[in-house]
Amino acid sequence: MNEFTGWLLDLYDDPNGGVCLWLVGDDGHRRMFRQRFPVTFYVKGEATRLRAACTWLEKRSGLLRLGQAVRRDLFEPRPETLLAVEVQHPHDQFALFRDLESEFPDLTYYDVDVPLTIRHGSHYGTFPLVKCRVQASPDGWVEDIEALDTPWDTDPEPPPLRVMELEPDVNPDHAPPSALIVRCDGRSSRLSLQPARPLLINLRVALTRLDPDVILTDWGDTWLLPYLQELATEWHVDLPFNRDEQRRAVFRPERSYFSYGRVVFRGQQVHLFGRLHIDRRNAMLWKDYELPGVLESARVTCLPVQGAARLSPGTGISAMQMVVALRNQILVPWHKQQVEPDRSALDLLRGDRGGMVYQPTIGLHANVAEIDFVSMYPSIMVCANISPETRPGKNLQESLDPPGLVPQTLSPLLMKRVLLKQRMSRLPAWDPRRRLDRARISAHKWLLVTCFGYLGYKNARFGQITSHEAVTDTGREALLRAKETAEDLGFDLLHMYVDGLWIAKPGASQPGDFEELLERILDRTGLPIVLDGVYKWVCFLPSRMDERVPVGNRYFGVFQSGEIKVRGIEARRRDTPAFIARVQMELIEHLAQLDWPGDEGAQELAWGAVRIFRCRLDDLRRFRVPLEDLLVAQRLSRELEAYRTPSPGALAAMQLTKIGKTLSPGQKVRFLYTLGSPGVHAWDLPEPPPINAINVRQYEELLIRAADTVLKPFGVDESMLRSLAGSIPAVQQPLRLFQ
Known part of the structure; x- marks a missing residue:
């Protein structure tokens, strides 16, 4: 018997039987092992039909054994006795199940489409990139495998990947x-x-x-x-x-x-x-956390790395729940069997009210603190024990039931994220561990953000709409308690949005001025809450349709650290041309020099922003902006023939279809606004449009709107910007080509 130590790089089914495991050895060698790994799925139904299924299965090849097993369906009150079908080779299991399901569609099936890495992980404690010890025979068959770390270690030994x-x-x-x-x-x-x-x-x-990994x-x-x-x-x-x-x-x-x-x-x-192949252009959330985040997502979800890179966070949460279910002998349904019970319209209105939103006070505000509950909804699920099979606690009190499947799934992930955030706050800016921790925290964030929506998703295997509503109900209660606590301490409430509050108080401008408030909110809610920062100033914006109506998620501001935060404005929209977004952020960065818009010199600085606007408008009119920076990207929402009035993106996609480039619903199409019909030119056509065909006036409108968003609170409105734009001579002919 030989012993090897290394990191589990890849695991997949072997058509010749069992599974294949690739190890990155701590001695630098890459080795493949084979392991016998029978898999089991379960069948429920009437006794006569189960006997018929047994007779049918006994005639099939690849079957290892049939038997009885006691397992629990999460949505049933007590464990049940089921038919257990054990298949010798994982490669044959799903095909056998599909044949059985085709022959006996009236039976209920469990554990039939669980990913192989999850089956293996729930049995042996393995997961992608786990440090493990393998004992294998001389011909490479695994006799035993032992995990040497867990997905929840904050400092696992990193594999030496090439x-x-x-x-x-x-x-x-x-x-x-x-x-x-x-x-x-x-x-x-x-x-x-x-x-x-x-x-x-x-x-x-x-x-x-x-020989890359x-x-x-x-x-x-x-x-x-x-x-x-x-x-x-x-x-x-x-x-x-x-x-x-x-x-x-x-x-x-x-x-x-x-x-x-x-x-x-x-x-x-x-x-x-x-080997692992990851396409950065086809990977989910690559821009957020890159390779370290992909590897962390694979570790905590137990999904193969190549899958974790491309699958949604919702699939990751579902995978984590499967691991917990299998380890607790809870059945994983093939199709969700439960449906939402009939309820009256009044019950729906009472139950499904979503998160709490207190509309902001429009305008500029100084020395505003933003405080946020840490992963509010996941924390509520854990603290109040909210899961489809539990009775959640009332008024933020802990449930009397044992921890449910959903809290068991989220609790270690929440703990790891908190520990990493605490450590990162203590690390100096130059420490290389900050980049790694930031990527891992981002991966955790997306999983935790998704887990709440997945709890109410109609096709989620362990989802239930009443549990989803219990979370929002508890969240509203927590936010109201936080509001009352802040007001008791003399703070003015400017805005509330689902899991955060924006508050101000004369004389409160330093982080220490809010410590007592945070402690009291923690005492009253039981949920962790942190100071996100103190703004030098923040501006809450109105709706473009009606300036009297505030918009909860449309604002921009500058923290005392100099960090800028923007939400809901053009610079955050994915269909905004890069040039327009860059100019808007340039204006905000210029205004960020202000300690308070009422200070001496504020008017001069505001007019400095106007000069920036005029300069960039002149660049646009004089064709000094690269074509790539004027591109608009829109996502197709349907098949092209389904559009009655095609959007600009659909018109651009039609141009591409004529040259044989077909786009599907959900794909993005990039285009430029041009003069004449159809008004757009698809970027991926063989030739760029003539320089004099660019619709500069359309881009001027976009630039004016973006500048108005950030300059209007400082006294420069859209009419003034249009007047300034009219004073700049228009260029009749391009002075130079786009770069």
Whole structure:
């Protein structure tokens, strides 16, 4: 018997039986092991139908054994006796289940589509990148595996991963690439795509020499890897993207689906075996937390790294719940069986009221503190023990029931996030651990943000709408208690929004002035609350439709640290051209020099912002703005033929369709506003529009609106900006081309 120690890089089913495990050894070697791993699913139904199912199953190959098992359905009051179907090889389990379900559709099935990493993790305590000890026979079969850390360790020993980056020199959707950029070992090389054979040979050498654990790509899922594989087949050159030579890369098709009120598009995926492939352009939330966050998400959710990179946080929460369920012998339903009970309209109005919002006082305010409950809704689920199978505590008091599945799932994640945030607040700005902790905290944040919505999601396996409503009810109560506590201490309430309050008090301008308030709120609610910061000034904005109506999530301000915070304005919108967003932030950064808009010199500084506006407007009119910075990105909400009145984005997509580039619902299309019909020019057309076709007036309107948003509270309104714009001579002909 041989013993090895290392990090679990990849785990997948072996068509020849059992599972394959790849270890990054602490001795620097990469090894593949095999392990026998029978899997079990469960069937519930009438006795006669179960006997018929047993007779049918006994004639099937791959079956290991049939038996009885006692397990609990989370939505039933007591455990039940079910038929347990044990399959010898994981590779055969789902196919056997689908045949059985087709033959016996009236039976209820559990644990049939649980990801293999979750099954393995719930049994052995493993998870992606776990440090583990493996005992294996000389021929590589695992006899025992022991996890040496947990997903909740704040400082796990990092695996020594080798990373290679591959990307084309241009966006293939915009123009045909001519070269491939390869980065590894701190060096970069450029490989011409033509001729093909030298490219393939050089890439093969690079893959063989470095033997990367992780391949990071741009457009790798949707263009690069399929293109390289096609070339390799044509030229009979083997590209060792897979470490496992017995397996071929898996291509998963693109898809569009409807989620939380919008259509989402997920591009084609390419998954490898023995290596990890992550397409940065096709990964969820890559811009938020990059590779460290992806790895952390995989660790805590127990999803494979390649899946965790591309799947939504909701899928991650569901995976975490499955792990807890399997460890507690709770059944994982194939399809959610429960439906929302019939309720009267009055009951719906009482129960489903959402979060508490107290509309802000419009205008500028000085020395405003923003205090926020830490992960309010997840904290409520844990503290009040809110789960589909529990009776939640009333008025923020703990439930008398044992901790439910949802609190058990969230509690260690919440604790880890709090510990990392506390540590990061103590680390100096130069400490390299800050970047890693920030990425991990961001990964936790998205999982925790999603868990509340998933609790009420109709298809969530462990969701229930009444539990969802109990969370918001408790949240409203907590926010009201916080409001009353602040007012008892003499603070004026300026705004409340779901889990945060904006308060002010004469003479209170330093963090220490709010410590007593935070302690009292903690005592009254039992929920952790922190001071997000003290603004030098903050401006709450009205609705554009009616200036008398405030908007709860539309504001901007400057903390005493100099940090700027913006919400709901043009710079935060994803369809705002980069030039417009950049100018708006430039204006705010200029105004951030003010300690208070009423101070001496404030008027001069405000007019300095106006001069910036005029300068940028002149740049626009004189064609000094790169075309890329004027691009507008819009998401298609439906198939093109379903549009009755096409949006600008749909018109641009129609232009692309004419040249053979088809876009699906949920995909973004980039375009420029142009003169004449149809008024847009798709960016991914072969040729850019003529320079004199750019609709400069349309971009002027966008710039004026963005400047009005931030300058109006300082006395410069839209009419003044239009008057200033009219005083700048318009350029009849472009003085220079866009860069």
